[in-house]
Amino acid sequence: MTQACVTAPFGRRSAPVRSIERSGPYTFLRALDAAGPKPRAGQFYMLQTARGWGGGDDGRPYLPRALSFARVEQVNGGLELTYFLESVGPGTARLAACATGEELLIAGPFGNGFDLDRTRPPVLVAGGVGLAPIVALDDKIRKTDGARSTVLVGMRDGERAAAITKFGVECGIATEDGSAGHAGYVTALLERELEDGHDSTVYACGPPAMLEAVRALCSEREVPCQLALESGMACGYGACYGCVVPTVDGYARLCVDGPVLPGDKLETAIVKGAGH
Numbered sequence: 001m002t003q004a005c006v007t008a009p010f011g012r013r014s015a016p017v018r019s020i021e022r023s024g025p026y027t028f029l030r031a032l033d034a035a036g037p038k039p040r041a042g043q044f045y046m047l048q049t050a051r052g053w054g055g056g057d058d059g060r061p062y063l064p065r066a067l068s069f070a071r072v073e074q075v076n077g078g079l080e081l082t083y084f085l086e087s088v089g090p091g092t093a094r095l096a097a098c099a100t101g102e103e104l105l106i107a108g109p110f111g112n113g114f115d116l117d118r119t120r121p122p123v124l125v126a127g128g129v130g131l132a133p134i135v136a137l138d139d140k141i142r143k144t145d146g147a148r149s150t151v152l153v154g155m156r157d158g159e160r161a162a163a164i165t166k167f168g169v170e171c172g173i174a175t176e177d178g179s180a181g182h183a184g185y186v187t188a189l190l191e192r193e194l195e196d197g198h199d200s201t202v203y204a205c206g207p208p209a210m211l212e213a214v215r216a217l218c219s220e221r222e223v224p225c226q227l228a229l230e231s232g233m234a235c236g237y238g239a240c241y242g243c244v245v246p247t248v249d250g251y252a253r254l255c256v257d258g259p260v261l262p263g264d265k266l267e268t269a270i271v272k273g274a275g276h
């Protein structure tokens with residue numbers, strides 16, 4: 001049965017940065033959300049800084065940027081949200097350069113999160129910054145539900161793999177340069193996990209090529225999977241149609257119909273213009 005997702009309050013709200021920590025190319029950004037509802041793993045927020053969000057004094061402001069939350073904790077004054085990001089362009093570079101105490105403007109939580117099937121053992125697969133919603137789902141399964149999960153994480157190199165330790169996630173690791181865990185892609189670990197006719201459900205987030213390999217592996221073995229996809233997002237609430245992706249049922253707006261889609265709704269998880 002599909003679980004209901006929480007709905008975002010109207011408009012943007014202020015969220016002060018509580019801490020910022022860097023690990024190799026990654027940034028852990030923690031912010032206090034005093035007014036938002038508790039999000040579900042796989043949901044996302046649109047973020048921007050309150051000041052200095054654009055191309056200089058005369059420049060046009062950037063659009064807010066979509067980020068999944070990785071961790072949510074109830075603290076004095078609201079929810080502390082942890083975001084996990086890699087600086088790949090001006091928006092993420094500005095967010096990664098935030099100082100403690102600086103004001104963010106956030107909207108969300110948006111979209112559909114993962115729809116946890118408690119009747120089948122969960123196998124969670126992450127690649128790169130796709131680790132964010134996978135940490136959130138693992139927290140939900142282990143800490144909130146007290147259940148077990150298998151987590152498999154792929155990173156490009158050992159410097160990136162160090163970020164996994166900071167989250168304290170118990171997992172199988174694969175690195176492309178072989179500096180930590182299995183040398184190669186995380187999908188090799190998944191293939192091993194799915195040997196001998198597995199009864200699990202797979203939940204995955206990562207670059208399009210990884211998601212497509214996960215989708216194909218699961219489809220061949222008739223294992224259900226849920227994939228958290230990415231596409232460029234301008235609004236986050238269904239108005240601009242900038243985030244549409246093709247599905248077997250026609251186009252879907254990832255911000256409202258996703259970002260998590262069942263694997264069997266996709267002919268391919270490789271979406272033109274998405275992923276980096």
Ligand SMILES: Cc1cc2nc3c(=O)[nH]c(=O)nc-3n(C[C@H](O)[C@H](O)[C@H](O)COP(=O)(O)OP(=O)(O)OC[C@H]3O[C@@H](n4cnc5c(N)ncnc54)[C@H](O)[C@@H]3O)c2cc1C
Pocket residue numbers: 044065066067068069084085086087088089090091092093129132133229230231232233259273274275276
């Ligand atoms: C639902 C959702 C959740 C996301 N969660 C995270 C997260 O937890 N951590 C994180 O680091 N990033 C996440 N992203 C990706 C993040 O939104 C983009 O990296 C960011 O918008 C890039 O902005 P920029 O100004 O830094 O770079 P740009 O100059 O806008 O882009 C730099 C490069 O990234 C590509 N790119 C831009 N936006 C996207 C996008 N939305 N999807 C794929 N490729 C893109 C561009 O084609 C370009 O090659 C998420 C995206 C979505 C849609």
Ligand code: FES
Pocket residue numbers: 232233234235236237238239240241242243244253254255256
């Ligand atoms: S981001 Fe505007 S419709 Fe999805």
